[in-house]
Amino acid sequence: MSRAQAESVIKKIIREVVQRCAQRGQPVSDTLVAFMVKAVVLDPRNGFNDDRTLTKQDIQQLEELCLDQLMETCSPSLDTIKMQVYFDMNYTSRREFLEDIHQVVESNLSTVSREITDSRVKTREELDALYCKMVSYILLRSGMGSPTDVSTMQEATAALQSVFPQTELGSFMVLLKRDKEQQLRELTMIVTGIRLFNKANDKREEKTDLYKLIPAVHSEALRVTSTGLEEDLSLSQSLAQKYTAVLEKLTDPDSQCEECDVPILRLKQALYNVRQHEAFLSMLLPAFKALSQFWIGLQDEVELLNILNNIRLNLQPFTASQAKLFSEAYLDGLLGTSEVKTDEQRMVESSDERIVPAEMKTQEWLLPETACFNRIPLQYNGICGYTLVNRDGLLLPGNPHVGVLKHKEKFYVFSSKEAALKFASCPDTFIAEVAKKVKRSPELIQLLKLYQQFPSLSPYSEMQPGEILLVKPIKCESGTQTDLHPVETKIVKSYEWNEWGLRRKAVKRTDLCTKVTHSVQTDLSHMRRENVTQTWLSKNTTCQSKRDGESHVPKPQTFLAGLRGQRDANMIKANLTRSVDE
Template sequence: MVKAVVLDPRNLFNVDRTLTKQDVRKLVELCVDKLMDQGSPSLDTIKMQVYFDMNYTSRREFIEEHQRVLQSRLVPVSREITDSRVKTREDLEGLYRKIVSYVLLRSGLGSSTDITTVREATAALQSVFPQSELGTFLSLIKKDKEQQLNDLSMIVTGIRLFNKDSRKGGEGIDDLPAILNEAIPSTSKDIEWELELSQSLAWQYTSWLERLLDPEVETRECIVPLDMVKQALYNVRQHEAFLKVILADVILCAKQVETLQTELATRMKLLRVTVHSKTAVPTAQVFPHFTALAKFWSGLQDEMVLLSILSNIMENLQPFLAAQSQLFPDGQLEDILGLEIKKYEQRMKESSENRIDPYEIKTQEWLLPETTANFDKLPLQYNGICGYTLVKKDGLLLPGNPSIGVLKHREKYYVFSSKEAALRFGSKPDEYIAHVAEKAKQSPELIQLLQLHQQFACVTPYPEVQCLRKVFRPPDFFLHFVTLQP
């Protein structure tokens, strides 16, 4: 928020010098005013961006964090086992029960307070690690004890999963594959519904702004200020962008679950063949199978956790649409526009009819789908938005059409909503790039929406702020951000 206020040229801050005491006072007042504007779609969008940045990360990091949390819960139990000094038979029995609890906690298969589950886990543990081997276990060094605990947990988990599949046990074990097979399509459907709604609103706002900004089109007077309509468009476009990120992760989750389920079924089949009609099987033959089952199941558990996190993030984005939703309640905007709402497919089809001819325009490098490898994977600037339209149409966001031709300028790639937009932007790219940055300064939510972070100054600590505390006490959020470097 501080950075957004300072960068806005309308606030007249000079980023090339250290802020004075008067600047700091003014900055605090402006930040507080902006934060208190509860009816602002712009503020909602910034809050949405902050929320997403603080709660979303890559699937790998989500899973790693989940594993760290799980390990932190295991540490006290593991330490109690590895540091145990038994003296009596009762102590040995107590230690064995702790190992059973550790196995259950690590596997996540049932509760350690459920008697039936504990009995089943104890029986599985006894089949590979009878209580008589505790003496050998206690003689190990701490590191080896921890390793054996982990190995035993994997083997016992595999045994219990195999017993469940054989209908000879599995107490407290949920049918995780079935749960995921139901949860993933349901979550995808919810996200797609939200996505469709935001996209529909975005095209309504876009169509209305096009009318308001076109001097040749007469429109009835709009009770909502033009700037507020633009803020609403930015709000739903940001929501759309975040939903697409979440949906992509859910799709990847579905693929991973399918792979894990296939591997789990294959390994289960191999294990059944290995133990079929045999009263005893060498541990070297079955233990790797049990460990593999546990590994695949753990992968499914990770995907379940990830799916839950993604679903929660999606739901928690909804409140950040509140201000925008109040501008045109009860479908009022749709009634105003009637049936004249151009959506993505129609716009792409119309603009594709007039494309760039690279041989006619040799002053810039243009890329076309039929002549460029991995064309659909090009990292498009402005998140695929047409920079020319943004500048010339007072902040209007229109998705570019790569089929028209992609401009490659200074190793970056730009798309446009029409051939005319492409030609004009291509004639003075640096000038238009600078104008886009200026637009983003006036509407700070565009910095993230258009992925412009690298074009702006970084925020650094302001050491002189300590002396200012003697004058007044600014809000805590402000104390870390004062000096801007270009």
């Protein structure tokens, strides 16, 4: 199947699945469907092969499998994938968030700015109206008050008059539009600083807390959002610890579990769901803390805070299925007298167990004493790969203090020394088993950050609808060669700097005009002997006939008979030379 054909087939499958989901009352995005198609193809239980061309029956089977998984109700696995898609499509870097906020602010203020920069005032009343527009623009851009508030307008007007009196409007009007916009931005910063300084002085304190100057609405938003985030994160961590303890108890080969009908698969999917929710909230937490520490960019931070808070609220529905399947009481019943350990407690318990590199000379181990130890990129997002395989999908965080295994330029952590030693005995085998586990639970691909191990998959935010899903990436070795001096040198060979050389050329060309054969004379052939001569090809010295050129003397020929076959036979000599007369 060619690349163009594969793209056409995948687009058709995605479009068909999206339409059929919409007909069943479950609208889904193209990105979600695209990932689900990849997950179905990767799962070895479905029997698809990347190297084989999909038949019409295969396409129908692929569509049905995708529909079954997308239409599944109360599925923690599906909710985890939806959560991942939503987060990656809505969360981006701080710089990009602020760029979008600035674009929205510029778009909202473009009308007011255009009225100020394009105005052509002539009367006193028009000048007063223009000055009021400038004060309104400053208030809207700084976010410190509303132009409809009379006291705020008076305060901002007084601050503006101290640096830009109304008599300066004449010089402002003769500026170019670009210079007017630049001056408006500078006036906004100056007036905002003056108002903040005045408010700080009104406190009459030796050390003014700038956070007390934050408007009440913004302070409430900071408090509510931070509290909500901490509560959600605490709940997810508590659930993750409970699920881990339950699965640890149920998957322990030494324990005798009485509950035979416990849905272990659903419990694992629920664990993956809350772990992913915890990971996303942990990514948001530093942003919230940073937002509460900056005052200078308060307006930008509050807008960014609202966006992050909306993302946090929209993540909550994706944890509903696991909460509906396994209530707190049900989990407590499964736990019984078992202890629920936090990740920190597990770290403390296993910190005393450390790998001795001298005893493990066949592998390279890194210990906390290693430089830049805390910045080592851990494989599987810090999860113990041995436990994931040996305990059938249980997620236990690894403890770097036990020792970090470096294998094929990748770094692996483990929950205990025993797990580290067993994994190090045959790491390639465990890595392959982890890949099999991940193929059966596609939500683990992002949770464990295994995109490099599955090159046909990419983060949701980087996927495009119709992206080739079943075609392996084309790889080839290539090389380039560049010139030693890429910049081409331009040397004019006919250039002459010597005045006498120029005179010599002039005399030569003048002399050419007086020659009879001047039409065939050139600069190179003038007054020179030709170095190449034209000659006739040499003739053959031999006779050009069939007869020999020698004398016609017959060539002597003699025949000897009776040399073979008989021991005592006599040799007969016959003269076969032809006669001269012939």
